[in-house]
Amino acid sequence: MKQYLPLIAIIVLIITMFSCKENIPEKTEKPIEHTLNFVKTKGTKLVDDQGNEITLKGTNLGNWLVPEGYMFKMGQVNAPRKIDELLYELVGPDSLQVFWKGFLNNYITHNDIKYLKSIGVNHLRLPFHYKMFTDDLYMGERNAGFKYFDRLIDWCREEQLYILLDMHCAPGGQTGDNIDDSYGYPYLFKSKSSQDLMTEIWVKIAERYKNEPVIIGYDLVNEPIAHYFEDELDNLNHQLFLLYSRIIKEIREVDAKHTIFLNGSVWSTNFDVFEELVDSNVVYEFHKYWFDVKQEEIQDYIDFRDKHQVPIYIGETGENTDEWVNDFRTLLDKNEVNWCFWPYKKMNNPKGIMNFNQPEDYHLIIEYAESDRSSFAKIRENRPDILKVQNALNQYLENSLYKNNFVNKGYTKGLSFKVD
Incomplete structure (x- = not known):
């Protein structure tokens, strides 16, 4: 590999250049006057401080702070740490760190936020990993959560968009599957240290943003408890209810203003977890994919x-045809349900608002992800040409920039957003 080292150094520099092509605005020293007001519940509605009703219509910034294998087209390499490991095997630690820096700077920028505001989006759901608030190395950085939160908040304040903070990956894992970077079981509900850390992170977030109206609320944990554990569901539901109650209580000690969003269990479909209503400013959240669009769904x-006189919100849905998206969005609007479709942006995929092209050599990464990596011998045997992989990652960073994206017009029309 020695003959590649000078070239790799040059390529690392190229990646850095790509990652800086769309400059991130510096934090302004003069405070920006914001006109967004705090949002709270009022019966089945959400209202601002002026009493104006708000129906949430938005999209998820998926894959940005929580990389997902299917969006990277990596198949069973489908959790953040597995993606990181695969890329490490392909390009090594230095190039990997530079890639993550470029990815975090390019995938979502101020221009993306301007665009979303221009088409009629009124809020964004932001999935994040708990490791962004720890000393763990995550996407090439440690304790970087507030860095990226503050950046997005500045952009959204300027564009007048609300943000819902969504802990997509909780300590210990809340699902026992890939989407929360877990280890095959929802250990969050068996681990006091994990619950302590989760609570500590939410309190830290609440302390920082207690006076920030751009934040519409705190989505405490995404899609807790997978269907694989339904034989334990009664106990797991109760543990989840106790955890919700604890976190809400501790958040309220530092932040009495922000709305709390609570997911149902079993991928956020089961509302049996809500044994009682524990706070007056809560939105109850469900997720639902892949079904025939009917009222009974x-x-x-x-x-x-209607029974409890509380607002409901579908925090994730979509991943379907343009016609299905239009039909389901119409049904949600008819029933005055707050909604947020998944996701905003994907590579080479029409099932989202925004799209970008797959790099020419990216198939090498896909093929390696599908190969046998069960031993070091197999890793060496199946690893593709490093220069071609680096080129593909360089081009991925460039293609993912807003200026190189293109709109999935049918999908966006289906959401009743503006299409030029």
Whole structure:
């Protein structure tokens, strides 16, 4: 590999150049006057401080702070740490760190936020990994959560968009599957140290943003408890309810203003977890994918809303045809359900608002992800040409920039957002 080292150094420099092509605005020294007001619940509605009703219509900034294998087209390499490991095997630690820096700077920029505001989006759901608030190395950085939160908040304040903070990956894992970077079981509900850390992180976030109206609320944990554990569901539901109650109580000691969003269990479909209503400023959240669009598919959530006189919100849905997206969005609007479709942006995929091209040599990464990596011998045998991989990653960073993206017009029209 020695003959590659000078070239690799040059390529690392090229990646750095790519990652800086769309400059991140510096934090302004003069405070920006914000006109967004705090949002709270009022019966089944959400209202601002002036009493104006708000129906949430938005999209998830998926894959940015929580990389997902299917969006990187890596198949079973489908959790953040597995993606990181695969890329480490392909390009080594220095190039990997530079790639993550470029990815974090390029994938979502101020221009993306300007665009989303221009088409009619009124809020963004931001998935994040708990490791962004720890000393763990995550996407090439440690304790970087507030750096990226503050950056997005500045952009959204300028564009007048609300942000919902979503802990997509909790300590110990809340699902026992890939989406929360867990280890095959929802150990969050068996681990006091994990629950302590999760609570500590949310309190830290609440302390920082207690006076920030751009934050519409705190989505405490995404899609807790996978369906694989339904034989334990009664106990896990109770543990989740106790954890919700604890975190809300501790958040309220430092932040009495922000709305709390609570997911149902079993991938956020099961509202049995809500043994009682523990706070007056809570939105109850469900997620739902891949079904025939019929009123009965959402009726249980409508009934819960009407019975308890609380707002409901579908925090994730989509990943379907343009026609399906239009039909389901229409049904949600008819029933006055707050919604947020998944996701905003993907590579070479029409099932989202925004799209970008797959690099020419990126198939090498896909093929390696599908290969046998069970031993060091197999890793060496199946690893593709490092220069071609580096080129593909360079081009990925460039293609993911807003200026090189293109709109999935049918999908966006289906959401009733503006299409030029």
